[in-house]
Amino acid sequence: MDFAITIIEQIQKPTLAFLIAGMMLAALGSKFEIPEPVYKFIVILLLLKIGMGGGIAIRSADFMSLIVPAIGAALLGITIVFLGSKTLAKMRGVAELDALATVGMFGAVSASTLAAGMTMLDDSGIAYEGYIGALYPFMDIAALVTAIVLAKLSVARQAASDVQINGDGTVLMRGPTQPASGQELDGTSEIVRGIMVDTFRSPAISALVAGLCLGILAEPNTVFKSFYEPxxxxxxxxxxxxxxxxxxxxxxxxxxxxxxxxxxxVTAPIIHGLMGFGVGLIAHQLTGFSEGGVILLAVMAASSSDISGPPTMRAALPDANSSAYVGTSTGLGTPVAILRIPLFMALTDWVM
Structure with missing residues (x-):
């Protein structure tokens, strides 16, 4: 019953509710549309705001206390994406591009789930570090960039394996071949280098990183609160x-x-949360990271993006199926992650 209630609550929230409304309009044959320039402007504003919010949180945190859990959070985001690329992306019938966009969302962080975790800890009187919100962008950006790079690499490899230009100028469509090992290594490294550069130059990641730098190096609080937040x-x-x-x-x-x-x-949030719990315990041993901090790191790892992920994936991977990555992350991942918060609290109490 709790799970059903949480699902209904998520459907009623703007993220899923407007997605479903758009699907209903399309199903009814509506001619409703948003001009492309307006859409691009919206995405840039959203990503600038997300980056700036993370940068402001990092700037106000104690750097020495932040560094170990921040590295752990970034590695968690990357590991979750690679794990998904070897599981979900390899499932029969699942499009690799859609799968990688989905695991990128699960590697990133849900602000609503993190807020729910903080509220539960406050209600239980469990203390946690004030800089915990500053860990958000480390896991978030690491996961999203990794997923986008892997997705673009997959598309590039597929294109390279399917097309061969012959000496006479004709084009032969064929399946993948097995090049020599040295040749494959050189070709792959060149592709990866090009995709990394292209990814960081893309409008989505550029806006996210620019906002992050502005939040850390400048003082955009006034314009952030008066313009971006409302x-x-x-x-x-x-x-x-x-x-x-x-x-x-x-x-x-x-x-x-x-x-x-x-x-x-249903299963990924639990596995990812346990991974986050393990990283939190390591940070606890190394730096004295608090019990509440360990719980919230597990919550962040268990969560899936509901704010930064959709605009980033839509801009960077326009060919990915949004009904797959938004529906799975927000429709299922978020309720499961929220319902698992008491589990992480009980586990931390038992272990620590």
Missing amino acids: LFRGLLSILMLIMGLEAWSRFAELRKVAHTYILYG
């Missing part, structure tokens, strides 16, 4: 409406493998 939720709802319209057109291809995404959405 607009944020409204702009995010418009973005989700756009993604809902697009998701409907690709909903049919998802139905065939929906059970795989459901299984991942």
Whole structure:
């Protein structure tokens, strides 16, 4: 019953509600559309705000206390993406691009889940570090960038394996071949280097990193609070409406493998949360990281992005199916992660 209630609550929240509204409009044949320049402007504003918020949190934190859990958070985000690339992305019938976008969302962090965890700890009288919110961008950006790079690398490899230009100028479409090991290493490293550069130059990641640098190095608090924060939720709802319209057109291809995404959405938050719990214990041994900090690191690892992920993935991987990555992360991952918070609290109490 608790799970059902949490699912309903998530559906009623703007992130999923506007996505579903967009899908309904498309299903009814509506001609509703948002002009492309307006969409791009919305995405840039959203990502600048997310980056700035993270940068402001980092600037106000104690650097020496922050460094060990921050490294742990970044490694967690990267590890979760690589784990998903070897599990969900390898499942039969699952499109690798959609899977990598999904695991990127699960490697990133849900602000609402983190807030729920903080509230539960406050109610229970469990103390935690004041800089805990500053760990958010480390895990978030590391996971999103890793997922985008892996997705673009997959697309590049597929394109390279499917097309061969012959000496006479004709084009041969074929399957992948096995090049010599040295040749493969050189080719792969060159592709990875190009994709890394392209990813950090892309509008989505550029806006996110620019906002982060502004938050750390400048003092944008005034414009952040007066302009970016009031607009944020409204702009995010418009973005989700756009993604809902697009998701409907690709909903049919998802139905065939929906059970795989459901299984991942239910089990991944628990596994990821236990990984975060382990990293938190290491930070506790090294730096005296608090019991509340260990719980919240587990909560962050268990969560899946509901704010930074959708605009980043939509801008960086426009061909990925949004009904797969948003539906799985927000529709299933978030409720499961929130319901697991008491488990992490009990586990920490037992171990520590």
